[in-house]
Amino acid sequence: MALETKSRSLLSSNGVLTQDGRTDRSRNSTLVGWLLNRLYESIGQPPIRIRLWDGTEIGAPEDAAAPTVTIRNRKALLQTMLYPELFFGELYSEGSIEVDGELLELLELAYRALHDAPAPGVLRKQAMRWLSRPRKNSLAGSRRNIHQHYDIGNDFYRLWLDEEMVYTCAYFPSPEAALEEAQRAKMDHVCRKLRLQPGETVVEAGCGWGSLALHMARHYGVSVKAYNISREQIRFARERAKALGLDDRVQFIEDDYRTIAGKFDAFVSIGMLEHVGADHYRDLGAVIHRCLRENGRGLIHSIGRNRPAPMNAWIERHIFPGAYPPALREMMHILEPWEFSVLDVENLRLHYAKTLEHWLDRYEHHAPQIREMFDARFVRAWRLYLAGSIAAFTTGALQLFQIVFARPRDNGIPWTRAHLYRDQAFQAPS
């Protein structure tokens, strides 16, 4: 590999680097030290320590309780310099980068520093473009992309999700609430926003393991058609519907949201938009327009951003192929062509950080089991994904938007939002 050859020749010289006060602990060849210095500057000089295979160090002083990143070889150093957002994850997963101290703290510090870091030069930009080729979300592409994440084993997810297998941001009535309570509260919050009435029909686009569809039918008396292209999730959801005696009112359909047919009183989509891709927002809007009755209510719940930015390349490549969290402005391309009226937007960013903390706790608790199910590399990769997601939400790199909308001429919309917060808050009505 050309990169590798070059790195060897670049690192062949040996010398001692003199640096400023912050970095004079570098004790290695001028070139390696210089490269480490460049790396540290390019990531915005976070208050962490970076150590090389030969002991060269930079960053926070050794006595500070700062997380330390150890880069184990030359190739790893060069790759990290080239595209830290992609290669840090790959190298951490394979063990060429190790972290001592709190991984989450490291990631939060890195997120903050990277945000304020100098823009990459022309060469790095070109390399980043070349290395980032997000997967497409055609009908077949989406099926592959979803399969890669959601079909890796229901037993695996059962280890660290709540008992109802809700794999989206919860709603914590207070920060101390248990995860189970918060997931139920989220489902009730969504049902209240949708103003569901017994006997109504609901279509759900991207239903995960079916928790919300079953909750709506069970506690709000509606009939639900729930779509999903993950075979494993649909299988699980159908079994649960049968076990709960709800299979006459909840139909789980293994198909793409683009095939939704029929007319419904409510449209809901929790955590699917991230997989739709901005190219297909008009398609999604057309589906909603086609299937929503004149007095229908819609709710889209999605990870988002304060402004458009490319998906993290490592996450897109190894965790969520084809995923893209949009800015609120981009989400409007779903609704505008059909003049849907935005009634309510709520940002639950801190709730997603809290949800992920619960998941990561349970995940770590079961790490030995997960290593047996997969391997050490998998355990590290998913740890990084969960911790990195917490850091993204706590540092404001990611948002969580719940958007409620209605037809433009529907004057039956609620007068205020007080009904979401009435006394019985977070208790299902039956």
Next chain:
Amino acid sequence: MALETKSRSLLSSNGVLTQDGRTDRSRNSTLVGWLLNRLYESIGQPPIRIRLWDGTEIGAPEDAAAPTVTIRNRKALLQTMLYPELFFGELYSEGSIEVDGELLELLELAYRALHDAPAPGVLRKQAMRWLSRPRKNSLAGSRRNIHQHYDIGNDFYRLWLDEEMVYTCAYFPSPEAALEEAQRAKMDHVCRKLRLQPGETVVEAGCGWGSLALHMARHYGVSVKAYNISREQIRFARERAKALGLDDRVQFIEDDYRTIAGKFDAFVSIGMLEHVGADHYRDLGAVIHRCLRENGRGLIHSIGRNRPAPMNAWIERHIFPGAYPPALREMMHILEPWEFSVLDVENLRLHYAKTLEHWLDRYEHHAPQIREMFDARFVRAWRLYLAGSIAAFTTGALQLFQIVFARPRDNGIPWTRAHLYRDQAFQAPS
């Protein structure tokens, strides 16, 4: 005028028009009947009756209790055909068009029909472009535009606004609430969304007659700098601050929002964005970014739309020069460049319809007085503006968005929105 000459020659022939069942009551020259038919089709065939100066009629049958529009002369007919959104208002104001029956009902029917009407042809589009030349919102332009609406006399506005002279959408805890109560509830709703604490500082961009600035200082213990370029409004606001003994804590500044200086805990702007113009959203965002502290909260309250559309030409020309109600997507151009995080969007469309109904009631009550202050043309124009605004809100042509935002890394944001709806709702804390 070329148009007038042409209309005469076009209307010189005389004949009897045979039309379909709906329109066979036309009893005049083929050409006039044909023109009326075209007009009726071009506005989407609303269930209203249109009558010409010579008795020719089209639309709803005579025995239906439908509002009737009488077009008094040929020029008025041709102008209405060319650009109804502009000329209907002008001709109604000058008396060349008269309305029998409920003006509001007529406008709602027209709004709905126009929405679904066939797109105008090339010629009409060109004419509309030529006749619509929205005024600019440069520093000097804004001053002229604002002067034209807000400086026409505090005594006039006092006749039909609430006692605190709040000239923006109220918040009705229930639809039956009185206007005074609803305006106070709106101010408290805004203050709660801003999470004001005693001793904090607030900057208000576009403060009207000062009601919110005074309310915040009086009931929430904050200091306020409030900007406005309407001389009459600032004069009134300063007098009221003195009378209330609040002039040490509320400073009314007769200047443009672009000159705001200093650092504040909260930024608020109620009903000014409509006058900013989409070209200047980046300027407004820069002002907010410059003046908001790290843990600062922002709130923008503005008329908006479900999707971008040009301002109604008559309103822009005769009522609100330079005004433009943006789509939510367009409003994001204020916040995105600085990565402000949208925490909450609430749509109060029906509350603005209700507010305007109260205003129109009071306005009609004082119509004789207003005729003495101005003239009959003014009375009709403002009646049309108020009734037309109700129709725009009830038919979904206009929205009212309240957007709350914060800095991207502020983790002190509220955990839920329940605090907006706690028991003491809509009673000021002191």
